[in-house]
Amino acid sequence: METTIAQIQTIPLQYYILFCSALFSIGVIGVLAKRNALVIFMSVELMLNSANLLLTAFSAYRNDPAGQIFVFFIMVVAAAEVAIGLALLVVVYRSTHTIDINALNRLKW
């Protein structure tokens, strides 16, 4: 057991911060650059997942289970959000026959 512990090289926490920031930024770019509502939804999922992974990493490195419980609750909310969001998308498609978000500017009036 001692030798296995010695052999494992710990991944620095900074690497997780770097990776999760990159993933989050990709999600932000997706929300800003896309007009397809479905792809925007996927980008939001990417952002949620990067936050989840960072929470898990911190919780593992701090030996605190609260972070992982929080991730569990975020997954619960994400599942509910996707179900409602896609139902809204279907309703929007039914009324406008497109999921281009620019078609939704008529909500202003």
Added chain:
Amino acid sequence: MLSLYLFYFLSAVALISALMVLLSKKPIHSVLYLTLTFFTLAGHYILLNAQFLAVVHIIVYAGAIMVLFLFTVMLLNLNLEGEFQKSTLMKLVAALSGGLLFLVLIGTLKSFDVGTLSEHPELTQIGLVKNLGKTLYSDYLLPFELSSILFLAAMVGAVMLGKKDKN
């Protein structure tokens, strides 16, 4: 050493497939690349010894959310190629602002003090079902029950929204 290589591999695959979500023209390809991203993230959870979260992640994301996305793409027949795109200028501005956000996040997060860290996070036991369940059902019992009400509300809401209007 192995875990570090695994980390590099999983991160590279996750970032490339996340980029492909944005770059692919057809929505169905985006959905499939997103599934790949989710599987690599599950690998990351296993690397952190968060086994419970890894399993829940696969069940919820690859099992439920991906099916919802695929059903929406299929039912609405949305799989048309590059139907509406933002102008190149808008895309450039979006990429630029996203990159700047990345720089700001790195700049703020790289220097801050995270406090005492455990020596071997991959050997931590808190991610196992037994330990996580103890915490979930003692300290976080009320939020857990409330989340079931949230699910009920979401289910009723989705069914109500999806129902066809009579008039």
